[in-house]
Amino acid sequence: MSAVPQFPHILDKTIQDKLWQWAQVNYGLHGSWQTLWLNGLALGRLNAQWQAQIEKDWQGEWEMRSDGLHLRADSWLSLGDALQHMAHDWKQLGILHGWRDERFDVCHHENVLFPLERAAFRPLGLMSKAVHLNGFTFQDGEWQLWIGRRSEHKAVDPNKLDNLVGGGVSCGEDITATMLRESEEEAGLSPHHLQHLRLQNQLHSLRPVSRGLHNEILYIFDAVLSGNVTPENQDGEVAGFELMKINEIIEAMLSDVMMSDAQLVILDAFERHGLLDPQHDLSKWLKSIKTSG
Numbered sequence: 001m002s003a004v005p006q007f008p009h010i011l012d013k014t015i016q017d018k019l020w021q022w023a024q025v026n027y028g029l030h031g032s033w034q035t036l037w038l039n040g041l042a043l044g045r046l047n048a049q050w051q052a053q054i055e056k057d058w059q060g061e062w063e064m065r066s067d068g069l070h071l072r073a074d075s076w077l078s079l080g081d082a083l084q085h086m087a088h089d090w091k092q093l094g095i096l097h098g099w100r101d102e103r104f105d106v107c108h109h110e111n112v113l114f115p116l117e118r119a120a121f122r123p124l125g126l127m128s129k130a131v132h133l134n135g136f137t138f139q140d141g142e143w144q145l146w147i148g149r150r151s152e153h154k155a156v157d158p159n160k161l162d163n164l165v166g167g168g169v170s171c172g173e174d175i176t177a178t179m180l181r182e183s184e185e186e187a188g189l190s191p192h193h194l195q196h197l198r199l200q201n202q203l204h205s206l207r208p209v210s211r212g213l214h215n216e217i218l219y220i221f222d223a224v225l226s227g228n229v230t231p232e233n234q235d236g237e238v239a240g241f242e243l244m245k246i247n248e249i250i251e252a253m254l255s256d257v258m259m260s261d262a263q264l265v266i267l268d269a270f271e272r273h274g275l276l277d278p279q280h281d282l283s284k285w286l287k288s289i290k291t292s293g
Contacts, residue, residue, distance in 0.1 A: 003196060003224055005136045005143040005273050011250070013277070018254055019267065020282035026260050027207045027289075035068030036124055039079055041108050042068070045125030045213045053095070053123075057086050080106065080114025087120035096123065097211065098156065103171040104128050115171040125213035128168060131179040132265040133197075133221045135164030135187075135231070137243060145249060145266065146231055148186070149239045150259065161258040163265055164223075164231060164241070165189070175199070175219050186238050187231035189223075196224040201268055204291045205261050217291060220265050246275070 036044030061072040073079035090096035103115035121128045135146035146164040167182035183189040201220045231241040276283045
């Protein structure tokens with residue numbers, strides 16, 4: 001058995017066409033969005049609802065220009081505190097849902113500017129970071145993937161199919177440390193199980209969602225698990241795991257029962273492992289959203 005997943009044939013063109021149609025519908029900036037400027041840096045995107053809410057509730061200096069909405073404060077710390085206070089008020093008013101008491105870093109390139117409650121990132125269209133793990137296993141003569149089902153209690157996409165492991169990168173946390181922590185919490189996998197863990201790609205996920213804009217860098221890892229390893233959830237965020245064949249995964253993708261970013265992460269694996277035609281528009285698009293940061 002190869003330590004790297006290998007597949008004998010590319011997917012049927014009709015299937016690739018359908019997956020490309022799905023990507024076109026779900027990803028990209030559809031609709032009208034205003035740029036959110038924070039202390040002179042273009043860091044977010046706002047739909048009309050959240051733009052109006054900020055104009056109503058922001059306590060500091062702001063200005064609407066032709067290039068977007070500008071918010072200012074004396075320092076990044078002050079600006080971050082003001083945004084945190086405004087987001088907390090939105091929570092109290094019942095207009096900001098999914099509050100986690102967990103902060104993500106707001107960054108400009110690699111520079112951390114300030115921490116902010118993660119629930120505020122989508123309304124403000126700020127860029128966050130997340131890790132995702134494709135878990136491959138060779139069984140019954142073919143490569144298969146471990147697929148999780150999200151808990152019915154999850155704030156985002158409850159009950160939908162997901163990658164083996166996925167989670168946001170918290171304030172001050174390293175990418176690999178996040179991946180190892182999430183693997184233990186979500187799937188009961190220790191570093192011993194993840195000896196073949198590799199960071200394979202980084203994709204920019206940009207798509208409108210019910211709470212605003214999902215604007216996130218996905219750090220995609222692959223791991224090859226031995227056949228005697230069965231993931232077991234530890235933190236209650238995953239209802240269960242299923243080992244699925246490629247045709248079963250494709251059927252789930254085309255049935256809209258999989259979380260969007262999980263589907264994107266698996267499509268990236270398909271592209272990297274030769275299941276997609278390199279000349280197909282889907283492959284070209286996947287390469288176009290690759291990022292180095």
